[in-house]
Amino acid sequence: MKLLEGQIAIITGAASPRGLGKATAQMFAEHGATVVIMDLNKADAEASAADLPGTGHFGINGNVTNKDDCIRVAQATLDAFGKIDVLVNNAGITQPLKILDIEAGHYDAVTDVSLRGTLYMSQAVIPAMRAQKSGSIVNMSSVSAQRGGGIFGGPHYSAAKAGVLGLTKAMARELAPDNVRANAICPGFIATDITAGKLTDDMLKQVLDGIPMGRAGEAKDVAGCALFLASGLSGYCTGTELDVNGGSLI
Numbered sequence: 001m002k003l004l005e006g007q008i009a010i011i012t013g014a015a016s017p018r019g020l021g022k023a024t025a026q027m028f029a030e031h032g033a034t035v036v037i038m039d040l041n042k043a044d045a046e047a048s049a050a051d052l053p054g055t056g057h058f059g060i061n062g063n064v065t066n067k068d069d070c071i072r073v074a075q076a077t078l079d080a081f082g083k084i085d086v087l088v089n090n091a092g093i094t095q096p097l098k099i100l101d102i103e104a105g106h107y108d109a110v111t112d113v114s115l116r117g118t119l120y121m122s123q124a125v126i127p128a129m130r131a132q133k134s135g136s137i138v139n140m141s142s143v144s145a146q147r148g149g150g151i152f153g154g155p156h157y158s159a160a161k162a163g164v165l166g167l168t169k170a171m172a173r174e175l176a177p178d179n180v181r182a183n184a185i186c187p188g189f190i191a192t193d194i195t196a197g198k199l200t201d202d203m204l205k206q207v208l209d210g211i212p213m214g215r216a217g218e219a220k221d222v223a224g225c226a227l228f229l230a231s232g233l234s235g236y237c238t239g240t241e242l243d244v245n246g247g248s249l250i
């Protein structure tokens with residue numbers, strides 16, 4: 001059964017070949033969605049879209065921290081397809097800093113992409129979703145929001161991702177009367193470029209010891225959760241946070 005047949009989905013930060021956004025785009029396309037990939041670099045976004053199964057997908061450059069870019073991407077999607085069913089706010093960056101090392105530029109960079117970007121892209125699609133009386137917004141938060149950043153993200157990353165959870169719940173409450181849903185995913189330690197090559201063997205052992213399932217997650221583990229939240233299977237879920245972390249919070 002295809003869960004997103006005929007649906008139009010925008011996924012931000014989906015050009016990274018090993019990333020969660022790309023894996024989500026792949027799974028959405030396999031389930032019948034037409035996907036718009038938004039990322040910083042036009043050629044990378046186009047290459048990522050060209051690689052997906054099915055037809056009609058396209059890549060477009062855009063910086064989620066720039067409100068005009070977000071509006072342009074939403075409008076390009078509406079011009080092409082006349083509707084937007086799903087938005088996945090996936091773009092994010094990490095900085096492995098300690099609390100006293102965070103300066104204004106670090107704070108701005110990290111919070112701008114995860115939190116301001118999620119706000120701006122959501123604002124860009126909400127009018128269309130409201131008019132349609134349907135839509136699903138899926139926001140990529142992190143286990144770092146729930147228990148601190150650990151080795152990868154700094155405290156400002158944890159704060160930004162916790163902000164994403166608050167924003168998700170506030171949007172869910174406000175948009176529910178128009179049948180527009182907003183939910184968040186909290187991935188744990190997933191093997192992608194964000195985590196690749198950043199750990200010594202000792203650090204890796206320490207991370208894996210904290211995961212009851214004893215392994216890093218795979219991008220497709222997160223993509224499956226995004227598919228569930230995007231599709232009608234989760235039609236009565238809004239304002240939720242879905243943990244995909246191998247049991248890290250047990």
Ligand code: NAD
Binds near residue numbers: 014020090141191
């Ligand atoms: P990644 O680095 O592989 O991909 C991130 C993508 O976002 C890249 O393609 C990058 O070009 C894009 N991007 C960065 N800034 C952008 C901007 N301003 N505008 C548009 N695109 C931008 O990362 P990933 O591991 O796939 O992570 C995806 C999301 O999941 C992020 O929000 C990350 O914080 C979150 N996350 C990842 C993990 C993990 O273990 N990998 C865990 C928890 C949460």
